[in-house]
Amino acid sequence: MSNFGVKDTIDSLHQTIYDYLTTEYFGKNDALRECCKGELEKEGTLFRQAYxxxxxxYKSIPQGISSCRIPTEAKKLLAYMANNNLGVYQNPYQHQIEALEAFYAGKDLFISTGTGSGKTECFLWPLISSLILERSTRPNSWQQRGIRAILLYPMNALVNDQIGRLRKIIGNEAEKFHNFLERENSSLRHPQFGMYTGRTPYPGNLKKREQKELSEALRKSLFLNEEDPKRKEEAKKKLQSLGKYPSKFNLEDFIDNLEAGLSNPTNPKDAELITRHEMQISCPDILITNYSMLDFMMVRKIEQDIWEQTKCWFEKDKRNKLLFIIDEAHKYKGSAGAEVALLIRRVLHKLGIPRSRVQFILTTASIPAKETAESELKKFACDLTSQQFEMENFEFIRGVKAELxxxxxxxxxxxxxxxxxxxxxxxxxxxxxxxxxxxxxxxxxxxxxxxxxxxxxxxxxxxxxxxxxxxxxxxxxxxxxxxxxxxxxxxxxxxxxxxxxxxxxxxxxxxxxxxxxxxxxxxxxxxxLFFRGLNGVYACSNPNCLEHEHTNNLGIGKVFLSYRSNRCKCGALIYQLLNERSCGALFLQGFMEIDSKGDKYIWNQAGRVISEDFCEIHFYIVPKNTSFKLEKGQEHGWLNSKTGILKDFPPSTDAGEYLEVIYCLSEENKGKKTKRRAIYI
Incomplete structure (x- = not known):
């Protein structure tokens, strides 16, 4: 097989994990390694089959935007974006066109298509085109700031990904999108977006010291202090290609204004609002956040201007609707779903608007494909979005698979x-x-x-x-x-x-x-590829165990690579097996009450005993036909593999059930082969 083939890659990774774990667990004990080799190489122990x-x-529609049944102004913008490589495709998927048409028909959308099927475009295209439609047809309404769209995500990683997309599509890079806006009407402001999460700088009231620290951090992270103009421009292009470069009309002027302590350093032509204070003063059209931060924004005084501006926008024109986008909607089940459903109701109450003035787009890749589940899905969508089931307005959109x-x-x-x-x-x-x-x-x-x-x-x-x-x-x-x-x-x-x-x-x-x-x-x-480590190595304590599969003289019974039972099939107790990597010596891990009177019982698990006298003991397994000399603090004994009783003298009967061990009860021999270590459970 080739070193570059899939099969060889799989085999190479299997061998790497095998070599690492056998070295980590077995050290220099080749006999133990050989004993476990067959089990380790068996599928299901360390790895599963590769999948x-x-x-x-999905089915695409050639030149689909031109045939799409949506308002002319929206179609004009999307065609421009397709021709200028701004996130719109010449041959979009059928479900993307269906989403556009259903959105402009006033429907709430529930989009369920597979991974990599362009679900994001199913809400981005309606979102961006509806903003520009308002800008071109209702300029008085457009000039009033307010949140037109809320993009709600369950985690910040998804928020960051969405910010990167918006920077590339409607940001200031190459001014392609803004050129369209200027050509249509240069007197109107540009749409703006902002990420409002725990990572958005910075909380609290405006502080000049923190503004200066932020300006320094931005210069450093964006390589604006780079003296070589060529390297500086290369870094900028690389960050822009990754969606990591803030979408400001003039980023360096913005940073200078931050450093100077200006209360609102925003340029009207900025596509992105970076700081919380920018958004608190100049409310973004698109708010990207998570449900925890949205919850805080509802109650904190410092963000109340955002909601007041949005209320004014609703009052400006009765046709204005809030677009509420919930990505990964399947995550909002159970208690998490109940919290978000109540949060959405609070947003409506906060803005003083009915449910009819909000349009929802829900997306997921994890909804069952069976048509019989549609009524349950609609019930879920209605409960989540504060919609009465009898008045539900949801359009379910599933991808149509392409035919070969x-x-x-x-x-x-x-x-x-x-x-x-x-x-x-x-x-x-x-x-x-x-x-x-x-x-x-x-x-x-x-x-x-x-x-x-x-x-x-x-x-x-x-x-x-x-x-x-x-x-x-x-x-x-x-x-x-x-x-x-x-x-x-x-x-x-x-x-x-x-x-x-x-x-x-x-x-x-x-x-x-x-x-x-x-x-x-x-x-x-x-x-x-599926891999897992070992949870430990365990062994039957019966030296004459008939279940063992090894032929080497290890002095123990059957070896297990996971803790499956308290006892072996031969009836003996199973203990965790420890291996001294430097020399290969084997120990059984047991637990014992040191100061107990009478017979000492060696537990194979710590259990729930709470006592300073209950300690973990490592019992060195004495190899057969070996002579030894006890050192100070060491004890010699025989462990009954069936009862777990430790005796100080050789057994007179049933000697085959006993394991000869050496153990240490003093603190003086730390670092020796046998040692005592106290465990408090």
């Missing part, structure tokens, strides 16, 4: 036996040579030497999508995870597993390279 999953492919074309061409996996996967991951020339070789083997029309990388991607797409094994692979893995071995067997059922897996590795290497002319990847896939 392949691909995103679902005909006719199909089959091929034998044998033709890939000499294909080098290393070259597929090599330089451009090597990759092209391998792809040409694959094309010849499959009978494809040969590549022209003058083709661009994009042409090669399209060539792969057009040929692979008509291949039966590729279509079988797509049908198997789209929207669900299937084990690597099962995929190989089902895609190439007539071949042996080695040949089938090699052919599958080649397909998994070239199919993600294939792109359609609309930039859709043929097989956007991911590999799921």
């Amino acid at each position: 392949i999953e691909a995103n679902n492919a 074309p005909q006719p199909l061409k089959n091929f034998s996996p044998e033709i890939f036996k000499d294909v080098s996967l290393e070259d597929l991951y090599g330089d451009v020339e090597q990759k092209e040579l391998v792809l040409q070789k694959i094309g010849r083997l499959l009978g494809w029309k040969q590549l022209d030497k003058t083709l661009t990388p994009s042409d090669i991607q399209n060539w792969l797409f057009e040929n692979l999508i008509h291949s039966k094994p590729c279509q079988d692979l797509l049908n198997l893995c789209r929207g669900r995870a299937i084990s690597f071995e099962r995929v190989a067997n089902e895609v190439f059922p007539q071949s042996n597993s080695i040949t089938a897996q090699k052919a599958l590795e080649v397909l998994l290497a070239i199919m993600p390279m294939a792109k359609a002319t609309d930039e859709n990847v043929l097989f956007p896939a991911r590999l799921h």
Whole structure:
């Protein structure tokens, strides 16, 4: 197998975790390592099978925006954004067009499509276009500040991701979006967004000292102190490409104003409001937050101007509606859902508006696909959004899966036996040579030497999508995870597993390279790998245990890699097995009340005993036929494996049930092979 193949990657990771854990747990005890080798290599102990999953492919509509039934001004903006690569696509998915049309029909939306299906666009396009529609058709209303849209997220990581998207789409980068606004009406303000979470600088009243600290932090994190203009510009472009560069009309002027302690350093042409004080003075049109912060904003005095400005916006025009977007809606179940449902009702009460003046968009990738569940889903949506079930206005939008074309061409996996996967991951020339070789083997029309990388991607797409094994692979893995071995067997059922897996590795290497002319990847896939560590090593304390599988003279019974039972099948107690890594010496971990009178019982678990005399003892297992000399503080004894009783003298009967041990009850021998360590439970 190739060092670059999926199978080899899986095997390499398995070996790495195996080597690490056997070294960590077994140290220099080769006999113990060999004893556990079979169990460790068995599937389910340290790892499970690898699974392949691909995103679902959805039906797209060529030039869908032009045929979309939405207001002309909104269509005009979205067409401009599509032509200028501002987050709108020339060939959008059908469910994205359905979301736009349902939104402008006044519906609440519940969008349930798979991961990577463009759910974010299903609410961003209506959100942005509705803002510009208000700006162009109701300028008096537009000039009144207020929250037009609330984007509610369950965690800050999702908030940060959304901020990055908005920076790229309607931000100040390259001024593409703002050029459209200026061309339409230069006298009106630009839309603005802001993130209001616990990470938004900074809480409390305006303080010049904190403004100065913020300005210094921004200069440092955004490389604005860089003396080399070229490196400074490179850093800016890199941060912008990642959505990490604040969307200010003039960021350096903003930072200078912060440092000077100005109360409102915002430029009217800023797309983004960065600080809490900016938003408290100039209410953002788009508020991105989480439910905890929204809860605080409802009651704290410092944010009340935000709500007052929003109230004025509602009073300005009766047609104004708040757009409330709840992403990852499936997370709001049970008590969390009840809290958010009550929070939404409080928002309506705070603004003094009825439910009819709010339009909701809920999105999720985790709603069951069965149509029979739709009534329950509507009930959930209504309860969450303060809607009476009898008056529900929700439009459920599910993605329509793309159909694969005909006719199909089959091929034998044998033709890939000499294909080098290393070259597929090599330089451009090597990759092209391998792809040409694959094309010849499959009978494809040969590549022209003058083709661009994009042409090669399209060539792969057009040929692979008509291949039966590729279509079988797509049908198997789209929207669900299937084990690597099962995929190989089902895609190439007539071949042996080695040949089938090699052919599958080649397909998994070239199919993600294939792109359609609309930039859709043929097989956007991911590999799921499952690993876990050991919770400990345990051993039967019966040296003559008939259940043991090892042949080495370890002096213990059956070895277990997890704590499954209190006793072995032979009837003996099971204790955790400890290994001194430097020399390989074995110990049983037991618990004992040191000052108890009479027979001492060795517990195999700490239990709930609360006593300073109840201590953890490490019992050194004396190997057979070994001579030793006790050191100061050490004790010699025999542990009855069936009863757990520790005796100070050799057993007269049933000697086979006893384990000879050495242990320490003094504090003087710390660091020796046997030691006492007190545990307080």
